[in-house]
Amino acid sequence: MKEVRTYFHVDMDAFFVSVEELYDPSLKGKPVVVGGQSHERGVVSAASYAARKFGVHSAMPLRTAYQKCPQAIFVDGHPDRYREYSHRVHDVLESFSPLVEMASVDEAYLDITGTERLYGPPLRAAHLLHERMKKATQLNCSIGIAASRLVAKITSDQAKPNGILWVIPGCEAAFLAPLDVRKVPGVGKVTEKNLHLLGIRKVGDLAQLDDGFLEERFGKWGMALAGKARGADAGGWFDTEIGEDAGPKSISHEHTFNEDTGNLEQIEATLARLSEMVGRRLREHGLEARTIQLKLRYTDFSTITRAHSLPRATQLDTEIYEEIRELFRRNWKTGAPVRLLGVHASGWAEGGEQMDLLGEDRHQKWKETMAAADRMRDRFGEKAVSLAASLRGNFRERTHENPVGLPGKNREKNSK
C-alpha cells in the first residue's frame, strides 16, 4: 500500500509587484503594472490587485493595459530584485523542510510528509510557514495542500490571495470536478479551445472520458489528463519526486527592437551583444553548448528558428557569434525589417570533452580573456567590455582582415 504523502505548493502573491512595493512603499494599494512603460512594445509581467480590477492581467500588451487603466503606475521590471527575493523565499522554505523544489522565481513545492510531530497537522504547518515567510520577507504567499503536487498547485491558485487551502485526501475528484479545464496546468488557450469543441468544459467532464479517446485526440497529454481529472499524479513531470533543482537545459537571450530594422550593422551588433550575454551565462554556469540557435521574427510576427550543432562545444562569445552570424546570413530575407532576434544555446557537452590539440592554445587564451572581461563587467558594469561596441566602431575592417573569433589587437582599445 502506497503511503499518503503531503505536498505544499507555495505561490507568492503578485510577486513582482510586491517586491517593487518594498522598494517604493508609495505604490502600495495602487494600480501598478510591472513590465515597462505604457507606450512601449512589451507585455505586462505582473499587475497589482488594484490594477486587475480594471481587467489588466499578465501577458497583456502594455498599450492595452494603458487603455484599460490609464491611471495605473507603470514600472520597469527589475530581474535582479526578483532573483534576490526569490533566494530569500528559498531560504525560508529550506528552513522549514529539506524537500524543497523551486518551480520558478515565485513558487515552490515542498514535501512535508512526516512533519506532524514538528509542526502539527498540515493546516497548522501551513500557517506556521505563512507567518515565517511574512516575517522574513515581508511578502504574502498562498499555500495549497494536497496529497499530490498537481492538486496542490491547483489548490494554491484557488487559495489566492494570501490564503491557505487543504484538499483532504480522497476529496480530490470532488474538488476538481467543478473547475474549468483551463485550471489544469498544461491546458492553455489551444487545448482549452479543442476541449470546448468536444463539449468538455469542466474537469469533471474530463474524468468521464476514457484514456484511449483522449490519447488519440491529444497525444501524450490526453493520457495524463484523464488521470489528472481524477486527481492522480498521472504521468509526466508531476510524477517525479521533489528533489534537487537541476541545472538549466538551455540558455538564451532575445531582443525586440523598439522599431523594426533592416540595418545589417544594427542587426549584427545586436546579435553580437546577445552572443556575449549567452556566452557569459554559459561561463557562469561552467557549461559548454553544442547547439547554437538563431531566432528571427519579422514585422508580421512570422518567426523562424535555425539551429546548428558544432563539432565541438563552446562557451566563447566569438564562436557563438560566428555561428549566429552565419545562420542569420543564410536565412534572412535580405533587407526585410526584423522585429526580434534571439540567440539560444543548448546541448551541453558531457564533462571533459576532448579539444583538438591545435585549437587548445588559442582556446585557452580566449577563456582567460573572457574570464577577465567578466570580472571587468562585474566591477564597472556591462558596458565596460563589449564585442558589440567594438563591432559598431569598425565593423567592415574586422570582418575582412581580422575576423571576429581570433584574439585581436583592437580589443584592448575598446576595453577601457
Added chain:
DNA sequence: TCTGGGGTCCTAGGACCC
C-alpha cells in the same frame, strides 16, 4: 489587443547506422 523574455516539454520528419 498588436503581441517580452526566460524557460520546459512534446511532436514529427529525415539522416544515418545496424
Added chain:
DNA sequence: TCTGGGGTCCTAGGACCC
C-alpha cells in the same frame, strides 16, 4: 530494386508556464 525495423541524433515548430 518495388524494400524492414529500431535506435539515436538533428532540426523546426509549437504549446505552455511564470
